[in-house]
Amino acid sequence: xxxxxxxxxxxxxxxxxxxxxxxxxxxxxxxxxxxxxxxxxxxxxxxxxxxxxxxxxxxxxxxxxxxxxxxxxxxxxxxxxxxxxxxxxxxxxxxxxxxxxxxxxxxxxxxxxxxxxxxxxxxxxxxxxxxxxxxxxxxxxxxxxxxxxxxxxxxxxxxxxxxxxxxxxxxxxxxxxxxxxxxxxxxxxxxxxxxxxxxxxxxxxxxxxxxxxxxxxxxxxxxxxxxxxxxxxxxxxxxxxxxxxxxxxxxxxxxxxxxxxxxxxxxxxxxxxxxxxxxxxxxxxxxxxxxxxxxxxxxxxxxxxxxxxxxxxxxxxxxxxxxxxxxxxxxxxxxxxxxxxxxxxxxxxxxxxxxxxxxxxxxxxxxxxxxxxxxxxxxxxxxxx
Numbered sequence: 001x002x003x004x005x006x007x008x009x010x011x012x013x014x015x016x017x018x019x020x021x022x023x024x025x026x027x028x029x030x031x032x033x034x035x036x037x038x039x040x041x042x043x044x045x046x047x048x049x050x051x052x053x054x055x056x057x058x059x060x061x062x063x064x065x066x067x068x069x070x071x072x073x074x075x076x077x078x079x080x081x082x083x084x085x086x087x088x089x090x091x092x093x094x095x096x097x098x099x100x101x102x103x104x105x106x107x108x109x110x111x112x113x114x115x116x117x118x119x120x121x122x123x124x125x126x127x128x129x130x131x132x133x134x135x136x137x138x139x140x141x142x143x144x145x146x147x148x149x150x151x152x153x154x155x156x157x158x159x160x161x162x163x164x165x166x167x168x169x170x171x172x173x174x175x176x177x178x179x180x181x182x183x184x185x186x187x188x189x190x191x192x193x194x195x196x197x198x199x200x201x202x203x204x205x206x207x208x209x210x211x212x213x214x215x216x217x218x219x220x221x222x223x224x225x226x227x228x229x230x231x232x233x234x235x236x237x238x239x240x241x242x243x244x245x246x247x248x249x250x251x252x253x254x255x256x257x258x259x260x261x262x263x264x265x266x267x268x269x270x271x272x273x274x275x276x277x278x279x280x281x282x283x284x285x286x287x288x289x290x291x292x293x294x295x296x297x298x299x300x301x302x303x304x305x306x307x308x309x310x311x312x313x314x315x316x317x318x319x320x321x322x323x324x325x326x327x328x329x330x331x332x333x334x335x336x337x338x339x340x341x342x343x344x345x346x347x348x349x350x351x352x353x354x355x356x357x358x359x360x361x362x363x364x365x366x367x368x369x370x371x372x373x374x375x376x377x378x379x380x381x382x383x384x385x
Contacts, residue, residue, distance in 0.1 A: 003362060004029055004187045004196045006174055006210055009039035010151060010351045011340050012202035013158035016167050018355035019200075022363050026167035028159065029189055033171055035155035038204045038347070041316025043227060043262070043272050044151040045240070046349040049092045049143035050247050052107065053114045055373035056325055060346070061115065062369055063353035064145055070352055071149060074157040082160060083153040086267055092146030092240040093121070093130060094247075095301070101139040104244040108141045117144050132235050132304050146240050148264065151348050158351075170194070174203075177214045177337075184214070184336035198362050200338045205282075205317040207327075207341035216331045219381055220341050222317035224283065226276045226290040228298075229311045232269030235304050240264045243301060246275070253322065255279035257290060261297040263305075270311060273298045275345070279320060286315050318344040323380040325373060326350060328357045332377035338362055339376050 001024045005016045008030035020026045030036070048064050051057035071087035078084065096104040108118040121129060121140040129142065159169065172191035177184050177199065187194045201218075203210040211218035246260035255278065262274040276290040291313055299306045321327055321342030331337040338361055340354050347354075357374065359365035372378075 001025065001197045001363065002195060003027075003198045003200060004194050005200045005202055006030075007202035007204060008034045008155070008159060008169060009037060009202065009204050009347070010035070010155040010158065011204065011343065011347055011354055012200075013155045013162065014351040014355040015200055015202055015340055015358045017158050017162040017165065018359045019362065020162045020165040020167045022359055022365055024363065026162065027194055028162070028167060028169045029172055029174060029187070029194070030169070031171070031173040034159050034169070035152040038316050038318060039155045040152040041227075041314055042151050042225075042345065042348060043264070043274060044149045044154070044348050045345065046147040046149065047092065047240075047346070048116050049094055049118070049146050051111070051116070052247070053110050055370070056346070057111075057114060057116070059326070059350055059353045059369065063350050064147070066352035066356075067147065067149075067349070071154070074154065074161060077161060078157055079160065082157060083150070085154040085157055086150035088148045088267070090146070090148055090239050090264075092143040092242070094141045094143065094242055094244055095133070095137045096139045096244045097136055098138045100244055104139055104141060107244070107247065118142070119144070130238060130241060132237070132302055133241065134301055134303055136300070148240060149348070154348075174210055174213060179334070182335055184334055196336070198336045198338060200340055200358055200362065202340045204341060204347070205319045207319055207339065211339065214334065214337060216334045216337055218327065218339060218341075218376065219322055220327065221279060221320045222282055223277055223279050223320040223344060224286060224315055224317055225274065225345065226286050226294065226313060226315045228273040228291060228294055228313050230271040230273070230305070231309045231311045233271065233308060237263050237265040237271060237302065241301065243297070253324070257293070259290060259293040259297060261294070261301045263298055263302055271305070273305070282317060284315075319347070320344050321381060326354065327376050327381065328354055328374040329361045329371055329376055
């Protein structure tokens with residue numbers, strides 16, 4: 001089966017590998033190159049801690065389990081000169097300041113009911129886990145299954161492995177599609193036409209634009225996020241630590257700027273600090289507003305960050321869906337067109353399970369997951385705005 005995967009970010013790379021390993025003839029089409037956009041402008045979160053019970057939590061739990069074996073396989077099979085995934089099963093710590101304890105406690109209780117490990121840390125345990133954390137923290141929940149990887153390296157490793165399985169990469173822009181007997185048959189690109197049996201739209205924040213070019217508009221919009229990176233420092237944050245406000249920001253539909261604190265160290269000694277969310281289209285001038293707000297909240301969480309030097313700041317666009325669920329499956333309007341997008345900031349973590357659902361939809365491969373909640377034709381998603 002000839003399958004074109006549009007997008008060489010982590011979702012596209014994971015789908016390409018899954019499809020190629022199941023015998024499909026795969027061509028990946030990206031207008032810039034591998035991990036050139038969203039997948040190189042994020043933190044590499046593999047989280048279950050921010051997921052409330054529901055379809056996305058099911059996807060995250062399944063994907064989290066798959067990442068452990070997949071990251072090990074990618075590292076073991078990497079070619080000379082290829083960077084490591086830097087997978088770390090570091091766990092996460094979610095905290096609340098005074099007044100916010102009960103909402104966090106209740107949230108963790110609902111997660112335990114679906115099998116997410118969420119352990120309350122007492123004062124001594126918290127001090128041992130994160131000695132530099134603010135003494136103002138009133139409640140801390142430890143999530144042992146949260147993990148981290150280097151997203152750009154991992155995307156490159158996924159696609160390199162797919163290429164070794166027979167996939168190929170074409171750097172070109174998608175301009176449209178031609179159909180035959182009501183099914184997509186040719187993908188039109190600036191590098192020329194590509195004959196296909198199926199197309200998988202993994203274009204991330206640009207998936208709405210790509211879908212429109214293919215004749216099936218999709219309500220995916222960009223949501224901009226800013227991340228700060230410090231210079232290397234002797235202090236270390238041992239887990240992925242964030243405040244409970246992060247969960248609310250993830251689930252909010254507000255277009256205005258929202259910030260919450262997410263802090264973690266990297267293997268190189270730098271500290272990553274996030275995060276912000278705002279829907280401003282593809283405006284690539286975030287200004288200093290998000291940086292200032294993120295920094296102030298991070299200092300409250302980890303006072304040692306006051307006065308440190310920033311190495312750089314960067315931003316990226318995340319694919320936002322109106323009902324906050326990924327869009328995965330066949331488009332009901334055009335046979336042979338599939339979508340895998342709308343993950344917003346969870347795309348790194350959800351990539352393996354997304355690829356599994358795409359292989360199920362396109363090739364009929366088995367899966368334990370229920371694809372229904374993520375289908376493009378679901379109520380609440382709508383067409384492009």
